[in-house]
Amino acid sequence: MKTKMFCLYGVCFALSLFLTLSAASLTLAADIQLQGNVSVSGSVTASSFSGSGAGLTNIPGSQISNTSITVNQIANSAVTADKLSSNAVTANKLASNAVTPSKISFYNRVAIVAREGGDYNNPQVAMSDHESWCRERTAENPCLLKIMPGVYTVTAPLQMQPYIDIEGSGENSVIIQGGMNTAYAGIVNGADYTEIRFLTVKHTGAEAALGFYNNGASPKMTHITVSVTASGNGCTGISNYGASPVMSDVTVNASGGSFVTGVQNDNGSEPLMKGMQITTSNGANWSAAIINYESNPIISNVKADGGNYGIISGISGTVRVRNSIIKGSSSSIYSYNTAKTLVSYSQVEGGVAYSSGDGVNTCLGAYTGNYVALNTSCN
Secondary structure: EEEEEEEEOOEEEEEEEEOOOOOOOOOOOOOOOOOOOOOOOOOOEEEEOOOOOOOOOOHHHHHHHHOOOOOOHOOOOOOOOOHHOOOOHHHHHOOOOOOOHHHOOOOEEEEEEEEOOOOOOOHHHHHHOOHOOOOOOOOOEEEEEEEEOEEEOOOOOOOOOOOEEEEEOOOOOOOEOOOOOOOOOOOOEEEOOOEEEEEEEEEEEOOOOOEEEEOOOOOOOEEEEEEEOOOOEEEEEEEOOOOOOOEEOOEEEEOOOOOEEEEEOOOOOEEEEEOEEEEEEEOOOOEEEEEEEEEEEEEEEEEEEOEEEEEEEEOOEEEEOOOEEEEEEOOEEOOOOOEEEEOOOEEEOOOOEEEOOEEEEEEEOEEEOOOOOOOOOOO
């Protein structure tokens, strides 16, 4: 019931109005304005409604037309996972390019390198920008640079950073390559407290070609391939200088140039080399699988085919080799000055073992490619 004042010719009356809509049909041609609450028993239909609609409930989704609800009309966090039915959001309901990387929440402290759709499209650029996605790196807060399948060409060395692992998508799926003159740097330079795995590092040729360089750095190198082709003097797959990396299941191929080296250990390096395959060839002067200067590597389950030399050890240091295959046409094992090469239960084939100065070669349970036992001097 509503009470309204009604005036006619200067005389005012109090008028109480009762409006009851029954199930019968009521058609009104004129506009009607109502204030207050209106109670309707039954249904109300109309071609359109205006207003905020804040009080409307129980409106089925099938009655909402496409584009009538837009993104800017939905409050932040209003649409949550538990409010979406299973399989409600499908690919054909998403507009082209509607879901972009900036709208997707990835894991923290991870950067994605991909040919398309990643955070970066070049691993060297991504690592150079590491402060933007991996701040305050510690053993408790490490980061990951994830590289998706593709061939990535760099024009400057990829410098690894402590506590940031680099993970590819497979040695045959990810190739980081470059052709810079890398006499004092590699296509990739290692760092302490980190690991690089599941990818290939490739040097495509230069006057001085170096694939991977650990200068006082001792990363883990796991399931990687290093391939180097030189067009000038120096050609080296991996160089360790005052470094002690752990190299597991690493393949090294080096070819071309005047002097070819698969793995070079220098200046007190003490790497652990296990499960590796090292092949060098086509050196104009010579090629060698492993060269050690004043270093003490441990070599286990390694196949080293050096073309001219299998293992060269010089100046000083002790090289320990076990359960491996060492091959060199000129000399399979060559130790000079005071360096020692100790070989146990390994196959030594090709040229005879050679030593000069106070260099020492010692074999225990070693044999030739024809399975003929070698003496204690590896001959």
